[in-house]
Structures are given as C-alpha cells and as structure tokens.
Amino acid sequence: MQTIASILTAVVALEHLYILWMEMFAWETVGKKTFRGAMAENMFTPTKGMAANQGLYNGFLAAGLIWSFLIKDPAWQINVRLFFLGCISIAGIFGALTASKKIFFVQALPALLAMGLTLYTTGWRV
Numbered sequence: 001m002q003t004i005a006s007i008l009t010a011v012v013a014l015e016h017l018y019i020l021w022m023e024m025f026a027w028e029t030v031g032k033k034t035f036r037g038a039m040a041e042n043m044f045t046p047t048k049g050m051a052a053n054q055g056l057y058n059g060f061l062a063a064g065l066i067w068s069f070l071i072k073d074p075a076w077q078i079n080v081r082l083f084f085l086g087c088i089s090i091a092g093i094f095g096a097l098t099a100s101k102k103i104f105f106v107q108a109l110p111a112l113l114a115m116g117l118t119l120y121t122t123g124w125r126v
Contacts, residue, residue: 023055
C-alpha cells in the first residue's frame with residue numbers, strides 16, 4: 001500500500017511538471033487545446049505572462065513532492081509530502097469552486113487520494 005501511495009504521489013508530481021511545461025512554454029499551443037471553450041482564443045497571447053506565473057507555482061508544488069522522495073528521515077518525508085499534497089488539494093478545490101469543476105477531478109482528487117493513502121500507510125501518525 002505504501003508503494004501505491006508513493007506512485008500516486010509521483011503521478012501528482014509529474015502532473016504538475018506537465019502543467020508547468022504547458023503554462024510556461026506551450027500556453028499558446030497546448031494551452032489553447034486544453035482550455036478550448038473556457039477562454040476566447042484571442043486571449044491566450046495576452047495572458048501568456050500570467051499563465052507562465054501560474055506554471056511556475058505548479059513547478060514549485062512538483063518540486064516539493066519530488067523533494068519529499070529525497071528526505072531520509074521518515075517523519076519529515078511524510079510531513080513534507082502531506083504539506084505539498086495539501087497545498088495541491090486546496091488549490092484544486094479552490095479552482096473547482098471558482099473556475100471549473102473539472103479541476104477537482106484532475107488536480108484535487110489525485111492529491112487527496114495520495115494524502116489518504118499516505119496517512120493510511122503511516123497509521124495516521126505524522
């Protein structure tokens with residue numbers, strides 16, 4: 001079960017690296033395809049800087065999860081992991097409430113599942 005929690009955490013980190021890449025470097029191509037219908041097509045160029053800023057934040061979230069795999073102390077490793085998964089969950093819930101319900105399923109739900117499995121495998125002791 002701990003392996004599944006770690007794999008799910010890694011998947012969430014990879015997802016946020018992908019979001020970093022899309023928002024920072026492919027906003028006007030892949031971003032247009034991803035958010036078609038959510039934004040007028042002529043808005044991607046003027047919002048390129050704003051999207052890059054959002055992408056950078058997603059990169060920080062991914063970096064935190066990756067960092068959690070490099071920490072040797074088990075208690076610190078779990079606490080750092082739970083902190084960053086919590087940040088991602090809150091961001092996903094906020095995005096679902098303010099932008100699109102789809103964000104909950106794409107961003108918050110995987111992070112919440114990883115958090116739940118991480119807590120379960122540690123016996124809820126952190």
